[in-house]
Each structure stands twice: as structure tokens, then as C-alpha cells.
Amino acid sequence: MDRFDELTAFIAVVETGGFSAAARRSGVSQSAVSKAVNALEKRLGVQLFNRTTRSVTLTHHGRVYYERTKPLLDEMAQANEELIGSTLDISGQVRIATSSTFGRLHVLPLIPQLLAQYPRLKLDLNLSDGVQDLLADGVDLAIRVSPVQNPDAVVKHVMRTSLVCAGSRRYFEQHGIPQVPADLSGHNCLVYNGATSWSFAGPHGRFSVPVSGNVSSNTVETILSAVHAGIGIGMFYRASLVGPLRHPDILTVLDQFIDESRDISLVWPNRRFISARVRLVTDFFAAALAERL
Incomplete structure (x- = not known):
């Protein structure tokens, strides 16, 4: 077995916390990762991982080996990327994760422009309202409209988007404007x-108001569609006011009582080395999203 493959598999297991997660990140089978790590342990004559049915943790030897070899692997990857980048022929896969609604409204429309600039890129888009473990799921770049909880992540703030209350003109003509x-x-x-409790701000500080209605959903898409259909009032981020929701028949209300906002951020996982193609994709979305929003 190639020693570089052994080392790559070992690093992937350490950083993702398991063999199956390492396989997903590396794009190979779990058995291939296990075989590579076993071969490395046999060649070194030491046990690198403590394995149980529930977890995989580094042994003392494994931790020392990781701390010594990870910088070397990073340097090799950086040298390769710098050489590839110098040819201006950026290629390879970039796995991007973002929320379903934001991805559909703002990320997908920018993909043709990105691929026109870098036609040899391959994009793997994961649209989900759940917050993913970037390392475990092999995500290269996350685009988030929420606080970033991982203190070790590399975060690039693009802009902020505020909350809004909105409804259709038709709804307000029938029911009045709050x-x-x-x-x-x-x-x-x-x-x-x-x-069922919406947050507002007034002269005496923040306060909450209980709300209810005949439509509820776990997706922003449903709430946006119901607002557009004149069913009721929704609360969501201003970044969602695109397409039909930017129509003059859609009105925002209670703006003077809303001061909550969220950062739109580009997030890299906790890695010392970031590939040239991921940096280029990050720079593209930083500029394109700021212009679009």
C-alpha cells in the first residue's frame, strides 16, 4: 500500500473522529481506510488508535505521530496547490454546505457564474437546515446565516441580514396592518x-410576543410561500425577500420594533491548510453574495 495513502487515511480518521466519517471525507470505502491504517500501524510497529464499538481515540503514540506528521502533510498539500494554482487551471471538487432556503435563493443562482470562471471545478452542494459537522462530513466550505459555534473554525463575515415581519398587501387589506x-x-x-414567540425591541428593552396561526412548518420555504399566497404574516430574514417576495405586494411591518440580525458567513473547517480552489470559491461567494444581497 502507498505510504502517502496510509498517512492520509490516518489523518482523516483523527480529524473526523471515526473510520466511516473518514471514508466519507476521502471518497473511498470504510474498508479501504481501515486497511490503510492497519498497514500503517503494522509498518510502524505501534498502535495508533484505541478502538471500541462506540469511539476511536488516539493512543499516546498516535497523538505524537499526528502532531509530527500533520504539518508535513499540510506543507505537501500546499506545495501541490501552489503549483496547480500557478497554472490558473483550478480543478477538483469543492463540497459546499448551506441551508435549504438560502442555498436555493442565493447560492444556486450564482453557480453558473462560478463554473463559467472555473469550468474544471466540481461542486458538491449539500442543502440542509441542520448544522453539519464540517470535518466529519467532509465539507470544504459552509455558507451560514446563523452563529458559528465552533471556536476553531475559520470564519469570513460577508454581511448581516435583519429579521423582518412581512405579509401580502391582499392580507393586510382584509385584516389591517399591525x-x-x-x-x-x-x-x-x-x-x-x-x-410561537417572536422577539422585538422597544424603549424599555427587548420583549417577546406570543403568536399563533393556521399554518406552521419546519421549512422557511413553506412560510415564504404562505406569505406570498396571502395566508398570513411571517417572520424571516430580509435575505429571503427575493423573487416573488420582493414584489411590491409584499410589505414589511413593525420594522421599528425589530433590531435582530444575523451574520452571513463563509466558514472553513479547522484545518491549517486550505486548498487554492477552496480559497477561490470562498472569494467568489464573498464578493458575489455581498453584491447580490
């Missing part, structure tokens, strides 16, 4: 992900 947050008790409020 003037203060307390008025929402008399309106059909569309509940996203079980959030």
Missing part, C-alpha cells in the same frame, strides 16, 4: 420551526 407587536394577537401568524 401598528405595534401586541397587535399580532389578532393576526394569522405563520409559525416556523415551532417558534
Whole structure:
């Protein structure tokens, strides 16, 4: 077995926390990863991992070996990427993760432009409202509209987007426009992900208002569609006001009582080395999203 493959498999298991996760990240079978690590341990004559049915952890020898070899592997990868990048022929796969609604509204429309600039790129898009483990799932770049909980992640802030309350002109003509947050008790409020209390700000600080309605959903897409259909009032991020939701018939209300916002961020996993193609894709989305939003 190639010694470089053995080392790559070992590093992947350490950073993802398991053989199956390492296989997903590396794009090979779990048995191939296990075989490579076993071969490395046999060649070195030491046990690198403590294996149980529930976890895989480094032994003392394994930790020392990781700390010594990881910088070497990073240097090799960086040298390769610098050489490839110098030819201006960026190729290879970039795995991108983002939320379903934001991805459909803002990431997918930019893909043709990105591939026109770098036609040899291969993009693997994962759209999910759940927050993924970047290393375990082999994600190269995450685009998030939420706080980044991982303190070791590399975060590039693009811009901020505020919360808005919005409904259709047709709905407000029938039911009136709420003037203060307390008025929402008399309106059909569309509940996203079980959030039956909406947050506002006033002269005396922040406060919450209970809301209810005849439509609730675990997807922002459903709430947006219901708003556009004139069913009720929804609360979501201003970045969602695109397409039909940017129509003049869609009105925002209670703006003076809303001060909550979120960063739109580009996030890399905790890796010392970031490939040239991931850096280029990150720079592209940083500029394109800022212009689009």
C-alpha cells in the first residue's frame, strides 16, 4: 500500500473522529481506510488508535505521530496547490454546505457564474437546515446565516441580514396592518420551526410576543410561500425577500420594533491548510453574495 495513502487515511480518521466519517471525507470505502491504517500501524510497529464499538481515540503514540506528521502533510498539500494554482487551471471538487432556503435563493443562482470562471471545478452542494459537522462530513466550505459555534473554525463575515415581519398587501387589506407587536394577537401568524414567540425591541428593552396561526412548518420555504399566497404574516430574514417576495405586494411591518440580525458567513473547517480552489470559491461567494444581497 502507498505510504502517502496510509498517512492520509490516518489523518482523516483523527480529524473526523471515526473510520466511516473518514471514508466519507476521502471518497473511498470504510474498508479501504481501515486497511490503510492497519498497514500503517503494522509498518510502524505501534498502535495508533484505541478502538471500541462506540469511539476511536488516539493512543499516546498516535497523538505524537499526528502532531509530527500533520504539518508535513499540510506543507505537501500546499506545495501541490501552489503549483496547480500557478497554472490558473483550478480543478477538483469543492463540497459546499448551506441551508435549504438560502442555498436555493442565493447560492444556486450564482453557480453558473462560478463554473463559467472555473469550468474544471466540481461542486458538491449539500442543502440542509441542520448544522453539519464540517470535518466529519467532509465539507470544504459552509455558507451560514446563523452563529458559528465552533471556536476553531475559520470564519469570513460577508454581511448581516435583519429579521423582518412581512405579509401580502391582499392580507393586510382584509385584516389591517399591525401598528405595534401586541397587535399580532389578532393576526394569522405563520409559525416556523415551532417558534410561537417572536422577539422585538422597544424603549424599555427587548420583549417577546406570543403568536399563533393556521399554518406552521419546519421549512422557511413553506412560510415564504404562505406569505406570498396571502395566508398570513411571517417572520424571516430580509435575505429571503427575493423573487416573488420582493414584489411590491409584499410589505414589511413593525420594522421599528425589530433590531435582530444575523451574520452571513463563509466558514472553513479547522484545518491549517486550505486548498487554492477552496480559497477561490470562498472569494467568489464573498464578493458575489455581498453584491447580490
